[in-house]
Amino acid sequence: MINTYDEALAFIHGRTKFKKIPTLKRMRRFLDELGAPDKHVNAIHIAGTNGKGSTLAFLRNLFQAEGKTVGSFTSPFLIKFNERISVDGVGISDDEILRLTQEIYPTIAKLDAELPEGGPTEFEIVTAMMFKYFAEGHADIVLIEVGLGGLYDSTNVIIPKVSVITSIGWDHMHILGDTLPKIAFQKAGIIKPGVPVVVGGVDPEPLKVIVNLAEQKQSPIQILGQNFKVNDRGEHNWVQQFDFSSADFQLHDLKTALIGDYQTHNAALAIQAYIDYHQLTKRSVDVRNIQKGIAATRWAGRFEKISAKPTIVLDGAHNISAVSLIVDTLQNDFPQGHIYILMGILADKQADKMVDKMATVQNASIILTQFAGPGKRLAANPEKLESQLKTQPENVSAIDDWQDAIRELRRKLAPDDMLLITGSLYFISDARKFLLNADHNFK
Incomplete structure (x- = not known):
């Protein structure tokens, strides 16, 4: 039995990292055994080679600026494991990690005994803990970062309100494929039928893959540089300034402490996803909350x-x-x-x-x-x-x-x-x- 926080971590980290055949069937079965908590989570889903963390941080601050309680699921952690499941940027407590591990342990043991390939992996367990925690009502909205790829990532059971694909670049080629279009296909696996998708600065060939999948699934798509734009005004005294424009909004002199032109692109993705979410839920957007949220954003370990x-x-x-x-x-x-x-x-x-x-x-x-x-x-x-x-x-x-x-x-x-x-x-x-x-x- 698992009796302490340290024992919970040892159990989680002691699980297999990968299975030979990628599939979401095991994750779906796992969650269904737990009462399908993912179906009670109001989410935005974020994939991409780079920029996931920063885009999530901007989105968190945008929602917090309007008074929402915001859950996040991120990886890897920077200082402590608990950061992976956080509320308003603060990792959940050791006691909650222990409780969640204890509550899902019997289901893991059952699947270990019943499934020919064995029960859930380490990441599947942490993902299930996250869904279970947020299904209990600890946040108004949950920002879920993909662990690896998208199509077969264990977070991809979620049907979100909005999907975001930040970038397509070279990483994890032994798993995701040896060309950018192949990698794009894996990342674009998070696109769900009819769910709007916001896409960052992606090269033409991989972008074509994403657009085709969005069309097949009849998912409205907004592309940085086409449907919404960012005008970078450069950095001064460790503050990056930029303008954002779309069909509905013109925002000038936005400021962020996250340095680099690429961070203004991540901010623009977050703003567009935030706008899409509000249009879907039929709520108006207060421009002052956008200014405040972008200015308040910090993200440890990113410049x-x-x-x-x-x-x-x-x-x-x-x-x-x-x-x-x-x-x-x-x-x-x-x-x-x-x-x-x-x-x-x-x-x-x-x-x-x-x-x-x-x-x-x-x-x-x-x-x-x-x-x-x-x-x-x-x-x-x-x-x-x-x-x-x-x-x-x-x-x-x-x-x-x-x-x-x-x-x-x-x-x-x-x-x-x-x-x-x-x-x-x-x-x-x-x-x-x-x-x-x-x-x-x-x-």
């Missing part, structure tokens, strides 16, 4: 300035698409001073391509490092990674111990310089804890 003197920034750019966006931001908004970029990347990512791309930043030094990956997943070895680089750039070096690297680089920073710590979200989580305890670590 997050964690220290001002010296300037230290954290960003979980964990795939090649995200690195490309970071490179654009650094070149457009931070041409002054020197940028020290400390990278810790999982070995199963396109690590060499990520470093080669980052090394194109003119005023930067790249320092590769190592960290403890989650479970059996390993971090890329810094020296081996350095030797694999195509261009053999001169501005790349390696320091094995990431804590030593932070201490060393921190001492080098001049007033106009920046230390950017980036790569795997697991690495960012470790670095964030270390830096928040900086008084202890830097004495």
Whole structure:
């Protein structure tokens, strides 16, 4: 029996991660055994290679600005497991995690005994906990982030009010496919018949796949750059400014603390999804709530300035698409001073391509490092990674111990310089804890 929070986590994390054959049948059976809690959740569903977390954060703040209680389901967590199921941005309590695990445990045991492939996976269990919790009425609306892909993701049992596809890029190709149209097909699997879908900046070929699926399912589609637009006004004093326009709304001088042109695109997706939701539920939109919600949005680990003197920034750019966006931001908004970029990347990512791309930043030094990956997943070895680089750039070096690297680089920073710590979200989580305890670590 599971009697403590730690035992609950050990049980959840001890489950299998994947099954050989992707299917939603096991998840549907699991939820039906629990009384189909997903059918009692008022949701917006968010898929995409990058931008899911930020889009969700903007949406949460938009709804909170009008007084709604907002549930969220996100992954992975940055500091503590409980963050994955949150209310108004605060992870649920240890007691709730224990209660939910205890309540669904008998059903898991039953499915373990009855199903030939075994019972639910780790992610299916956490998803079921989320649906069960929010079906109890803890939030007015729930923002659900896809774990991986879309079509066979365990969250995809939900029939949401609005679906959002933020971006299509290269990630998890061994599971989702080796071309962008194949990846787009998996992500577009969240589109449900008649449910409006909002789509971000997607290249023409994968976009064609998404549009075709939306047409087949008679789902109204709104595409960034076509049906609604964002005009980026650039960054000033760590505030990004932009305008939003659609057929019904013209919003000027919106401000966000999330830095980068790509963040204004995520904000625009959130605004459009927010508008669609209100039109569906026949409620009017108060523009002041949009301004307030966008300005209030924060998202830990996304170009997050964690220290001002010296300037230290954290960003979980964990795939090649995200690195490309970071490179654009650094070149457009931070041409002054020197940028020290400390990278810790999982070995199963396109690590060499990520470093080669980052090394194109003119005023930067790249320092590769190592960290403890989650479970059996390993971090890329810094020296081996350095030797694999195509261009053999001169501005790349390696320091094995990431804590030593932070201490060393921190001492080098001049007033106009920046230390950017980036790569795997697991690495960012470790670095964030270390830096928040900086008084202890830097004495």
